[in-house]
Amino acid sequence: MRLSPSLSIDRAQLLADLDRLSLIGRAPDGGMTRRALSREDAEARSYVMERMRAAGLDVRHDEVGNVRARRRGRCKAPDGPCVMTGSHLDSVPSGGKLDGPLGVVGALAAIEALDRAGVHTDKPIEIAIFVGEEGSRFPRGTIGSAAMSGHVAVEAILALQDPDGIVYRDALATYGDRGVPLPGCAEKGSIDSFVELHVEQGGVLEASGVPIGVVTAIAGLVQRRVAFLGDANHAGATPMNLRHDALLAAADWCLSVERAAQVVGGGAVGTVGKLEVSPGGKNIIPGRVDAICDLRAPQPLLLSAIDELVLAALRASAAPRGVEFEQVLLQRVEPGPMDERPMRAVEAAAAACGLLAQRMPSGAIHDALHLAEACPSTMIFVPSIGGKSHCPTEATDPQHLMQGCEVLAHTLAILAG
Ligand SMILES: [Zn+2]
Numbered sequence: 001m002r003l004s005p006s007l008s009i010d011r012a013q014l015l016a017d018l019d020r021l022s023l024i025g026r027a028p029d030g031g032m033t034r035r036a037l038s039r040e041d042a043e044a045r046s047y048v049m050e051r052m053r054a055a056g057l058d059v060r061h062d063e064v065g066n067v068r069a070r071r072r073g074r075c076k077a078p079d080g081p082c083v084m085t086g087s088h089l090d091s092v093p094s095g096g097k098l099d100g101p102l103g104v105v106g107a108l109a110a111i112e113a114l115d116r117a118g119v120h121t122d123k124p125i126e127i128a129i130f131v132g133e134e135g136s137r138f139p140r141g142t143i144g145s146a147a148m149s150g151h152v153a154v155e156a157i158l159a160l161q162d163p164d165g166i167v168y169r170d171a172l173a174t175y176g177d178r179g180v181p182l183p184g185c186a187e188k189g190s191i192d193s194f195v196e197l198h199v200e201q202g203g204v205l206e207a208s209g210v211p212i213g214v215v216t217a218i219a220g221l222v223q224r225r226v227a228f229l230g231d232a233n234h235a236g237a238t239p240m241n242l243r244h245d246a247l248l249a250a251a252d253w254c255l256s257v258e259r260a261a262q263v264v265g266g267g268a269v270g271t272v273g274k275l276e277v278s279p280g281g282k283n284i285i286p287g288r289v290d291a292i293c294d295l296r297a298p299q300p301l302l303l304s305a306i307d308e309l310v311l312a313a314l315r316a317s318a319a320p321r322g323v324e325f326e327q328v329l330l331q332r333v334e335p336g337p338m339d340e341r342p343m344r345a346v347e348a349a350a351a352a353c354g355l356l357a358q359r360m361p362s363g364a365i366h367d368a369l370h371l372a373e374a375c376p377s378t379m380i381f382v383p384s385i386g387g388k389s390h391c392p393t394e395a396t397d398p399q400h401l402m403q404g405c406e407v408l409a410h411t412l413a414i415l416a417g
Contacts, residue, residue, distance in 0.1 A: 007113045007413070009405045015398060017105035020047060021089070022097035031094030031392035036132030036143065037065065037171040044089040045129060045177070048104055052127065055112055061177040062185045064157045064168075066144040067129035071111055074120045075416075081192040082126040083415040084375075085110070085408060088133035088144070088367060095134070096199075096394020102382075102401065103197045104129055110197075110409035121416035123192055130367045137162045145367035148185045149374040186374065193342050193415050194371040196379045197408045199396050201364050203387025211403050212350045212357040213381030214343050218369040219267065219296040219361055220335035222307045226253070226314065229324040232279055232287025247277055247286035249323040256313035257293055264306045267361050268297040298335050298361035336369040339376030342415060346380055349410030355403055364389075380407055 024047070025032040025040035034040040045067060052059050057069040072078035087103025107127045114125070128148070135141025138160040146152040160168040200206075205213050230246030257270040274292040295310060297303040311327070318325045343359070350357035362368075362379060371377045382404035385395045 007117050007119070007406060007409045009109050009113050009402050009409070011398070011402055013112070014105060014109045014401065014405060017051065017108070018097055018101055018401075021101045021105065025091070027094050027392075029094055029392050032091055032097065033093050033095070034089060034091045035137040036090045036134070037168070037175045038137070039175060041090050042175040044101075048089065048108070048129065049177070051105070051108055055108060055115070057111070057127065060182050061179070062148070062182045063154050064144055064147040064185060065131040065172050065176045066148060066185065067177065068182065069127045071114075071125045074115070074118070075124045076120075076122045078124050080123055081190055082124045083412055084126045084128055084191050084194045084371070085196065085412060086126075086128035086130065086367075087196050087198060088130045090132055090134050090136070092134050092136050092390050094392060095390055096388075096392060098199045098394055098396055099201065099389055100133060102199055102396075102404070106197045106401070106405045106408060109405045110412055113406070113409045114413060119413050121413065123416040125412050125416050133367055138168060142365060142367055142370055145370035149370040150185070150188070151370050151373055154185060188374070191371070191375040193339075193375050194368060194377040195342050195346065195408065195411050195415065196366060196368045196371075196377075197404050198366060198379055198381060199389060199394065200381040200384045201387070201389035202384065204360055205358070205381060205383035206385065206387060208358060210356045210358045211383065211400050212346070212355050212407055213360045214346045214350075214357050215338050215362045215368070215379035215381060216343065216359045217298040217338055217361045218336040218366060218372070219298045219363050220300065220303050220333045221365065222295045222303060222332045223330040224293050224310075224327050225330055226291045226293065226325060226327045228253075228289040228291070228318060229326070230287050230321065231285070233285045235283040235285055238285060243285055244322040245285050246289045246323055249318045249321045249325070250275065250289040250291055253313055253317035254291075256317060257295075257310050260306050260309035260313065263309060264297065264302055266297065266299065266302045267363070268295070268302045268306045269363060270295045270306055270310060292330070296363055300335055303335060333365065333369070336372045338368070338372060338378040341376045342378040342411070345411045345414040346378060346407060348414055349407045352410050353403065353406050355407065357407075380404055380411065
């Protein structure tokens with residue numbers, strides 16, 4: 001590696017790429033909706049693939065639709081194991097313009113900076129556009145990275161069905177990329193390391209005034225569906241001591257989810273984001289409440305601890321009110337520890353740019369969670385204004401976007417040797 005001090009990002013091009021992508025699938029509220037393998041997703045992908053080809057990258061795709069664009073020039077072993085970067089272009093309904101796209105066009109900006117500076121590397125650098133990260137169409141998220149890491153078999157991915165009954169394989173045939181796909185998704189050992197640039201989607205960096213986050217672990221999650229079964233009855237004629245109010249039991253339990261996160265600490269968080277009250281009449285005591293809770297923590301022990309507290313709280317909240325409950329585990333995803341080697345590379349890159357960096361876990365799940373199963377991985381976070389994400393007001397100071405890309409460029413140069 002011959003690292004030039006003048007690794008400068010083309011700010012105008014970076015912002016223009018982000019703006020261009022933000023117009024694809026744009027909703028009236030200013031957010032954008034690009035479901036995996038939709039027309040909008042395909043349009044976003046083909047815009048970026050054009051840019052990649054113009055930048056001289058060798059652009060291919062794999063059997064589940066991940067795009068893989070390799071920098072073969074200025075590289076000693078263009079067919080050897082690659083240093084991979086990248087993110088996703090699909091979005092949640094009415095999502096923000098940075099969640100995903102920053103890690104894709106930011107990677108392109110980083111590679112263009114390396115090219116302008118004439119940086120040669122031993123290993124090739126590759127940009128991946130992972131398909132279906134958000135899980136807003138098919139029944140699971142991080143589809144492309146799960147396939148690439150071997151976490152889920154290609155056949156199982158191709159058989160997924162969306163709520164309209166459209167099978168993944170057919171959606172891929174309609175809106176996937178043309179040409180012969182690379183066989184499989186990735187061979188073991190074909191990826192040397194992985195680093196993903198992403199907006200933080202929380203308020204930690206903004207609060208500490210540090211521009212760069214180095215991700216140490218990606219929080220795992222447990223989601224449970226819970227039903228509280230009480231007795232629907234007349235809101236006027238039933239004395240308070242004769243009620244079996246399902247909503248009061250659920251409300252008490254919601255508060256215990258908050259307390260469990262506080263007791264466990266260490267970055268554990270708990271949310272009840274969905275509550276359905278039945279029969280839902282203004283003069284009827286709630287007879288049934290269906291809830292979903294979402295628990296996250298960066299270490300398996302912490303995740304189990306908060307889950308156990310929340311389960312124990314079910315009985316404590318329901319029994320005193322004569323309410324029954326049922327619960328079922330929807331999913332458990334284990335936390336993903338990141339690797340020291342790429343983490344140190346990001347820290348060295350930040351230092352080379354004269355920027356402060358802080359280590360932190362990611363509360364949100366990302367493609368890096370699965371890549372970490374296949375190779376040493378980490379993520380670079382840049383601050384989110386107001387900690388907002390998954391909404392149209394998601395934003396990051398352009399200076400921080402630039403700095404994130406600059407740190408990524410240096411990190412790639414360090415990792416690719
Ligand atoms: Zn994302």
